[in-house]
Amino acid sequence: MNMKAYLKGALAVLACTAGIAAHAQKNYPRQEPMTPGMSEYWTPQPAVVAPGDSRTNGAPSDAVVLFDGSDLSAWTSAGGGPAEWPVHDGVFTVDKSKGDILTKRSFENFQLHLEWCVPEGISGESQSRGNSGVFLQDKYEIQILDGYRNETYVNGQVGSVYKQTPPLVNAMRRPGEWNVFDIIYSAPVFKEDGSYRIPPHVTVILNGVVLQNNTTILGTTEYVGFPRVVKHGAGPLRLQSHGDPSEPISFRNIWIREL
């Protein structure tokens, strides 16, 4: 700032106002015309990806398949050792005595596809009915729960960013039917001090219906208290073995694509 400039500036106000009136009469140069080829570029050509088909359980050709119906070799137990949830009939089912499972690989920005099913005739209510969850980068939980005629706190409903942002709608299928999550996740970018320069974002589609549209994730999804901001790098997916007393849910067809 400059005191001399301050003093002179006052006159500028009047002068400039006069200038505005003069504009109206001007003939300005026109933006020069272009040809179509000026706004066309040919390289790099995008990579070709074959969309999913029945032979791949719907996984696109560039996906990392995390479960194709055969085994849990892409997963490990959160407590150490191999993942021990039972695999049967092309699906696997939570074993609440075995704890959470995590992918062996870590991921940053990705598209995730994951199907899950609440058992028919499930009992319990609110958070005690079909409770699980998928943790993105082992930090941010997208809630999995039986939401079919089962009310609970809205920021804990299926497809919520757990205890942060409720889903736009409840698009849950009934117990015994398979639910499909398609999740697009953008990892956070951190400052050196561990705070977010760019927080994580997530889009969640359940059964073809948008539940979260590039929602900002505020921090870790805590059961108690405020979200926390914790510096991290690439991280695995975690599937939750929740202690709720109801019958356990099952998963199938899990794949992920780095973006």
Place this chain on the structure above:
Amino acid sequence: MNMKAYLKGALAVLACTAGIAAHAQKNYPRQEPMTPGMSEYWTPQPAVVAPGDSRTNGAPSDAVVLFDGSDLSAWTSAGGGPAEWPVHDGVFTVDKSKGDILTKRSFENFQLHLEWCVPEGISGESQSRGNSGVFLQDKYEIQILDGYRNETYVNGQVGSVYKQTPPLVNAMRRPGEWNVFDIIYSAPVFKEDGSYRIPPHVTVILNGVVLQNNTTILGTTEYVGFPRVVKHGAGPLRLQSHGDPSEPISFRNIWIREL
């Protein structure tokens, strides 16, 4: 700004530096502990939406169905009068002599589902093969084209924000197979002067593969020259009848949900 403050401030530098060292020894109050119920809220409960099923051609229960296989009554001709593209076998096919068609209803923020098919044995190359497009709010074109073994400029490929942002990958199915677009669109917010306060954004998923992830749309998708920023409100969808000489493409199963 304040000159007297300037003069005094110099001493503050030294004083404050001394203050920093003192911090290290302090015992700060702890954030008070919370209970789980403090971060749970129960209203408003999200609306229940039944996901699509075979009886609805996949349309969720709250969708506006724009084409269910029977007729084009939800559409009008860009040139005025009823939409006259031929409906047959539960699909409709572009009639290049009839011009573009638009939805009768206008939309703002939405999720759009739309399926389209390039005829088997299609001829032509680059932009002259299966060229069409869906214009969001009648302003912003997401490119539809035969991209199967058909190279073109990358910002004009299928799933591009036309002449702006190329798709992340090419996830096109071969001619004769149906391609599925799932599009999440966030309308712009304008200033009074007609410029964007918030530009439009779009997520595009083709055949289950992410092509655009909340991409910023820079303005109208012009064939010649730069994108233009033009103030507008709610707008219809437009399907393009492009003059390319190849055999025309077909559409089916079109629905939209306001977000």
Place this chain on the structure above:
Amino acid sequence: MNMKAYLKGALAVLACTAGIAAHAQKNYPRQEPMTPGMSEYWTPQPAVVAPGDSRTNGAPSDAVVLFDGSDLSAWTSAGGGPAEWPVHDGVFTVDKSKGDILTKRSFENFQLHLEWCVPEGISGESQSRGNSGVFLQDKYEIQILDGYRNETYVNGQVGSVYKQTPPLVNAMRRPGEWNVFDIIYSAPVFKEDGSYRIPPHVTVILNGVVLQNNTTILGTTEYVGFPRVVKHGAGPLRLQSHGDPSEPISFRNIWIREL
């Protein structure tokens, strides 16, 4: 999704991979060259604004002056009736018996300039020392406090989005010196259901030092509990008459520009 497409898709994978190898040998068209005048446009010319000078207490020519040293005619008492904080020596000072004051005019997106001074020899500590605040749109408080050698919870420090986001640094001047806030505020955009489509954002500069850089505001700045999302339109500025027992602070040179 389409089962027939699924079955056919498998072959596409191999076919497309072969296609990639073929790319390497291609000569793609080049983007056509442009001239400089194609990326130059002349209208509309931006409005001319004379920057502040000493005759305007620093207010630019298009600013709404909210306090120029003479009176509180641009303000009203939160409890009704005229604003009654005492004006003296070209500044005004909080009168804690009179409650908060608000601008008579309401604002949406704006740039705000506001100067404030903690009295020399102020007593008290933490939030009980020079506590006030400026509420943007009467909803979102940017904290005003004596932060000079006065520690408090970090999300309640001077320049915090109160109880949300701490300032990047503590750039406070000592009591008796004037502090300058320059605040750039972007109002939220709401959905019909009252939730944010776009949350508010704020940039805060204190004494020429950036404290908040386009920080997302999460909701109202509550003393107790989580931020709340409450639908609102244009709103006034509110200056807080806080009940802390310390000597009251003073304000001067307040102006605002709609953006």
Place this chain on the structure above:
Amino acid sequence: MNMKAYLKGALAVLACTAGIAAHAQKNYPRQEPMTPGMSEYWTPQPAVVAPGDSRTNGAPSDAVVLFDGSDLSAWTSAGGGPAEWPVHDGVFTVDKSKGDILTKRSFENFQLHLEWCVPEGISGESQSRGNSGVFLQDKYEIQILDGYRNETYVNGQVGSVYKQTPPLVNAMRRPGEWNVFDIIYSAPVFKEDGSYRIPPHVTVILNGVVLQNNTTILGTTEYVGFPRVVKHGAGPLRLQSHGDPSEPISFRNIWIREL
């Protein structure tokens, strides 16, 4: 997606609708009350920064001073060797025969303060009058030009992101007076393929008036053609020695703070 689920889903629609009516009569649990101390945290305390004063030419205590009136030792010539623009009277002046100059240090995210002055009695018009510019990370030019009663293309005006985004207003002081730029810059984040994951953003304040408010930078600021996206890391500031025939401009008081 799942065909069996599709078939069953139809019944769900009716069932769920019945469910909605039932909601209205429910008494939901209330969010548990909190105490003020639950939303207060005390560490880490923000670093103390002494704002600028007259002894520091306005530079805050944590700033990197790039020019304090004495010499160009923080700068280098773009063509190699020491920066050779003449320093006199506490300022330095462009020498058009010597080419651009760059800071020796590189920066990422920052707050930049820079003052510049167009000589009184300057001749020329449009881009040929007082043309220079400051390139952020040596890639993105914020235009410097005599904009006082000097019209030019609006996306080339003073404070424009050159050939991209015009300034909100023209807040230029007249020749012979000092202009002050305060610039807040957020560096881009790149994907591995060299495209932006997060594009750069910039806020520009000229003489205390906001010209750019967290504007998205689309790519390099090209004289001819479209912005280009080029992967880069930290980069220096560049001051432009433009070949325009008018009398050269001067600079003073340049400092920067990493954010």
